[in-house]
Amino acid sequence: MNSLSNKIKEIEEKIKEVPVFQEIEKLLSDAKGIVLRDIIENNSDIIPYLKIDKLDTLKEQIWxxxxxxxxEAFEELQKQYxxxxxxIDNIDFDDTQWNNALEIFEERFTVPYKMKISNIKSAIIGESVPRVSFYFEKNGEIVTLERGELEDKDVLSQGEKRALYLLNIIFDVEKLKDSNNDILFIVxxxxxSFDYKNKYAIVEYLYEMSTIDNFRLLILSHNFDFYRTVASRLSLKREARLCAEHSNGEIILKEEKYQNQPFKFWKNNLGYINILALIPFVRNIIEYRSKESELNKDEDYMTLTSLLHKKDGNTLITFSDIEDIYKKYLKSIEFKEEVDGNTIVLEELIKQAEAINLENAELEHKIIMAMAIRHKAEQYMFSEIGKHTGQLTWSIKRNMKIGTVxxxxxxxxxxxxxxxxxxxxIKQFAKKDIVKILDEVNIMTPENIHLNSFMYEPxxxxxxxxxxxxxxxxxxxx
Incomplete structure (x- = not known):
C-alpha cells in the first residue's frame, strides 16, 4: 500500500514539473481561478468539455x-422578442435618425463617396453600433468598402476624413433635437483642414443649430476667415463676438473692435497709427488698379513699397508725401491735425512700434509691429551682407549664380x-542663432500684407x- 502511495506521489510530483501544468496552476491561483477550481472540483463531469473543441458544446449545455x-421567464422574453x-419589420428604415443624418451629410458635404448603414436593423435595436459602408462609383462600376477597409487603403484626404467624422456629430445633434433640455455645444x-465648400457647409449647419430654441453654441476658432463667416451668417451681435487676449498670465475675453472692415475705421480716424496701418492697404489698391508690368514705374506704388522695405530714399518720405497719395486713392479723407506733415514716416513707424505694449493687440498694432520688424531685420541684413568679404550664391529662375556682395x-x-x-x-555665413531669429521674421511677418482676409489672417x-x-x-x- 505504501509503495502505491509513494508511486502516486511520485507521479504527482512529475506532473507538477510539467510546464503546461504549472501554467494551469498559476491561472487557477488568482480570484477567478479559485472560483473555477471550485466549480471543476464540485462538477467533475464538465472536465471532458474543457477541451477547446468542446467549449461551444459546454456553453450550449449551460444555456x-x-x-x-x-x-417561464424565458418564454416571456421570447414573446417580447x-x-x-x-x-422592427414594420419600421420605415428610410426615416431613421441615422439615415436622416446621412441625408443631411450627403446633401451638404462634398466627398468622393456615398454612404449607407449596412446594419440598420441591428443598430436600431441596440444590438450593434451603426456600421457605415462606402460606395465609390466610376464609369458605372460601384465598389463597396467598409470603414476599416477604407482607412487601410488611406485614399481619403485629411479634409475628407474630417468630413466623415462630422457624420457622427450630425447624428448626435439630430438626436438631441428631440430633447427638451437646454444643451450647450462647444464647437x-x-x-x-476642410476645403471652402465644406467649410461653408459647416457654417450653414451651425446656423441651423443656432435656430433651435434649446441649443446654445460656443464656437471657438483660430481661423479668422471662418470666424468672420460665422459671425456674418449667424448675424451675431457685438456682445457675442469675442476675442481672447493674454494679459498678466490670464485670458481675457473682449468684444471684437471691428465688426466689419477695420479699413473703414482707419480711413475715418487718420491719426499716426491708422495712417501707418493703411500703408499696405493703399499700396494694394494701387496694385489692383494697375498693370503688373507698369507697377515699377508707378511713383505712388513705389513710394509705399519703399515704406515696407529698406529702399534708397525711403528715410526722406514724410506724412505730407503719403497724404497726397491717400487722397488720390481713398478719396474724401483728411489727416488729423495732430499729424505733422513734415514728420518722417519711418521714424514715426519705429516710434509707434516702440510704444506698443502687450495690451495693444488690435490689428493696426500688429501691422505696425510687423512692418517695424521687417525694417529692422532688413537694415541688419543689408549691413551684415555689406561687411561680408566672401562670395554669395543666389538663384534666378532656378539657375544658380555665384558672385560678389x-x-x-x-x-x-x-x-x-x-x-x-x-x-x-545672410544664412550662408551668419551664426545659427542669428539665422534662427531672422527665419522667424519670414515665418511671423507676411512678406506682402494684402488687404484680403487671407493675408491678414496670420x-x-x-x-x-x-x-x-x-x-x-x-x-x-x-
Whole structure:
C-alpha cells in the first residue's frame, strides 16, 4: 500500500514539473481561478468539455440548463422578442435618425463617396453600433468598402476624413433635437483642414443649430476667415463676438473692435497709427488698379513699397508725401491735425512700434509691429551682407549664380521678394542663432500684407507677445 502511495506521489510530483501544468496552476491561483477550481472540483463531469473543441458544446449545455431552470421567464422574453421583431419589420428604415443624418451629410458635404448603414436593423435595436459602408462609383462600376477597409487603403484626404467624422456629430445633434433640455455645444476649430465648400457647409449647419430654441453654441476658432463667416451668417451681435487676449498670465475675453472692415475705421480716424496701418492697404489698391508690368514705374506704388522695405530714399518720405497719395486713392479723407506733415514716416513707424505694449493687440498694432520688424531685420541684413568679404550664391529662375556682395545686392534690388533674398544671403555665413531669429521674421511677418482676409489672417492669429518678443530680438542684433 505504501509503495502505491509513494508511486502516486511520485507521479504527482512529475506532473507538477510539467510546464503546461504549472501554467494551469498559476491561472487557477488568482480570484477567478479559485472560483473555477471550485466549480471543476464540485462538477467533475464538465472536465471532458474543457477541451477547446468542446467549449461551444459546454456553453450550449449551460444555456440550456439556465433556460430549463427559468422556463417561464424565458418564454416571456421570447414573446417580447417576437413582438419587437414584428415592430422592427414594420419600421420605415428610410426615416431613421441615422439615415436622416446621412441625408443631411450627403446633401451638404462634398466627398468622393456615398454612404449607407449596412446594419440598420441591428443598430436600431441596440444590438450593434451603426456600421457605415462606402460606395465609390466610376464609369458605372460601384465598389463597396467598409470603414476599416477604407482607412487601410488611406485614399481619403485629411479634409475628407474630417468630413466623415462630422457624420457622427450630425447624428448626435439630430438626436438631441428631440430633447427638451437646454444643451450647450462647444464647437472648437471644427473647420480645420476642410476645403471652402465644406467649410461653408459647416457654417450653414451651425446656423441651423443656432435656430433651435434649446441649443446654445460656443464656437471657438483660430481661423479668422471662418470666424468672420460665422459671425456674418449667424448675424451675431457685438456682445457675442469675442476675442481672447493674454494679459498678466490670464485670458481675457473682449468684444471684437471691428465688426466689419477695420479699413473703414482707419480711413475715418487718420491719426499716426491708422495712417501707418493703411500703408499696405493703399499700396494694394494701387496694385489692383494697375498693370503688373507698369507697377515699377508707378511713383505712388513705389513710394509705399519703399515704406515696407529698406529702399534708397525711403528715410526722406514724410506724412505730407503719403497724404497726397491717400487722397488720390481713398478719396474724401483728411489727416488729423495732430499729424505733422513734415514728420518722417519711418521714424514715426519705429516710434509707434516702440510704444506698443502687450495690451495693444488690435490689428493696426500688429501691422505696425510687423512692418517695424521687417525694417529692422532688413537694415541688419543689408549691413551684415555689406561687411561680408566672401562670395554669395543666389538663384534666378532656378539657375544658380555665384558672385560678389555687390552683385548680390544688385540681385536683391531687382528681386520681388527682398526680405527672403536677404535671408537667403545672410544664412550662408551668419551664426545659427542669428539665422534662427531672422527665419522667424519670414515665418511671423507676411512678406506682402494684402488687404484680403487671407493675408491678414496670420497677423490676426499672431499673439502680440510673440511679435513684441521678435521685435526686441531683432533690435538686439543691431
Amino acid at each position: 440550456i440548463s439556465y433556460i430549463q431552470k427559468n422556463k 417576437c413582438l419587437l421583431e414584428n415592430e 472648437d476649430d471644427i473647420a480645420d 555687390s552683385e548680390f545686392i544688385t540681385h536683391i534690388n531687382n528681386s520681388g521678394n527682398q526680405t527672403r533674398e536677404l535671408y537667403n544671403g 497677423l490676426l492669429d499672431m499673439d502680440i507677445i510673440e511679435l513684441h518678443k521678435l521685435y526686441q530680438n531683432i533690435k538686439n542684433l543691431e
